[in-house]
Amino acid sequence: MGKRLTWYILAGLVLGGLLGWALNAAYDDGGGAGTKFVENIAYYLDIPTQMFLHLIKMIIAPLVVSTLTVGIAHMGGTGAIGRVGVRAFLWFVCASLVSLTLGLILVNLLQPGVGLNLPLPDVAASSGVDRSAFDAAKFFTHLIPTSAIEAMASNDILQLVIFSLFFGVAMAAVGERAKPLLDGLESLVSVMLTVTGYVMLFAPVAVFCAVARTLATRGLGVVGDLAFFMGSFYIGLFVLWAVLLGACYLVVGRRTGLLLRYLRDPILLGFSTASSEAAYPRTLEALDKFGVPPRIASFVLPLGYSFNLDGSMMYMTFASIFIAQAYGIHLDWGTMITMLLMLMITSKGIAGVPRASLVVITGTLSHFQIPEAGVLLILAVDHFLDMGRTATNVIGNAVAATVVARWEGGFDAPESPDHKIVFPSAPAPGADDSFEDYGKPQA
Known part of the structure; x- marks a missing residue:
């Protein structure tokens, strides 16, 4: 089903785009009866997409808690957990710095905003983006869930990670007495992955409706107005892909190509739905x-x-x-590097914040006396850019997990598409699980 699902999702993406473009071209009359007709069609097209995203949200909490808790319990102690955590965070920091730096370099090389010469807006003008969540104190207090059930109900990934960390460490400390609970959670992992397979059957329909709705209401005109900016950003994303996969190749070797092959489904799903949550279960399976x-x-x-x-x-x-650049505001390199470091810190507190990137951008603009209403320039095309961002996030996190696995001793043998996740015991210190010891992956 894996290869067929990829083709079905791709077909949904193309057919949805054609339908959305046709509806916009035929009926959108700039605010009249035709526009209202398109908006009504878009309203109904949004229903399957939202149903699919709700199905995804339905499985996220039990999937994260069960897989993470069992994984921690099998690591064999707090020492192993700490080591994996430190290695993961080192990679996260390095990858974040590379991503931010590439964005800084490429936007100055390509200069997509130079020449627009937009007039500065009124100083009281607002972006309309809620910055109430942009608060360091709130972030740190929010890390700790007041209720594990509430964290599951709200699908707060960060709080679920904290709860699962404590729960998994406690299970490892209890030892044999926690085995029945551990067996139950391992069974839950298998059940949730089966449920994930059922949910993914709806993905092509959701992709078709999501793309059709977006193009029907916004049309290709809004893309054309900021085409150079969008094209420049996607060039940057492709460069970032090359850097991430190149770094993965240095650590993992030729097996990087196999990783990219397994990631086709989650990348395409993340791109077409612009939802990291939608891609999470498939990424874990991949x-x-x-x-x-x-x-x-x-x-x-x-x-x-x-x-x-x-x-x-x-x-x-x-x-x-x-x-x-669009407002003709000159920033020297010292200021831009300061902006980069600020983004490096503040972006780590945006997990679970709606339109998180726009929230951080708005806060950053005001700090450097750049009109925050400038966010409205990119708001119209943000969804199309979010598609590329989400696909890149999928690759970045998959590469991070792969590199940490190599640092932790190696990989298991590649499995067939029908394989279910099984949690083995922690590997013996110094065990060599290099890829060369295994045969070719099953077809």
Whole structure:
């Protein structure tokens, strides 16, 4: 079903785009009866997409808690957990700096905002983006859930990670007495992955409706108005892909090509839905089939979705400096580097914040006396850019889990597409699980 699902999603993407473009071209009359007709069609097209995203949200909490708790319990103690955590965060910090720096360099090379010469807006003008969540104190207090049930109900990934960390460490400390609970959670992992398979059957329809709705209401005109900015940003994303996969190749070797093959489904799903949540279950399955030990993938991946959003990182520097260029505001390199470091810190507190990238960009603009209303320049095309950011985030987190797995001793053998995740015991110190010891992956 894996290859067929990829083609079905791709078909939904293309057919949805054609339908949306046709509806916009035929009926959108700039605010009249035709526009209202298109808006009504878009309203109904949004229903299947929202149903699919709700199905995804339905499985996220039990999937994250079960896989992460079992993975931590199988690591064999707090020492192993700390080591994996430190290695993951080192990679996250390095990847974030690379993403931000690439965005800074490319936006200055390509200069997509130079020449627009937009008039400065009124000083009281607002972007309309809610910055209430942009608060360091709130972030740190929000880390700790007041209720595990509430964290599950709200699908707060960061709080679920904290709860699962405590729960998994406690299970490892209890030892044999926790085995029945551990067996139950392992069974829950298998059940949730089966449920994930059922949910993904709806993905092509959701993709078709999401793309059709977006193009029907916004049309290709809004893309054309900022085409150079969008094209420049996507060039940046492709460069970032090359850097991330190149770094993965240096650590993992030729097996990087196999990783990219297994990631086709989650990348395409993340791109077409612009939802990291939609791609999470498929990414976890892809890493398992590739051979990343479940105890590593289930630990690093949720952390990555909170702290390692490489595509979003690039977008923050790219969009912030583009807005300054559009208003003719000159920023020297010292100021831009200061902006980069500020984004490096503040972006780590945006997990779970709606339109998180725009929230951080808005706060950054005001700090450097750039009109925050400039966010409105990119708001119209933000959805199309979010598609690329999400796909990049999927690659970045998969690469992070793969690299950490290599640092932790190696990989399991690649599995067939029908394989279910199984959590083995922690590997013996010094064990060599290099890829060369295994045969070719099953077809």
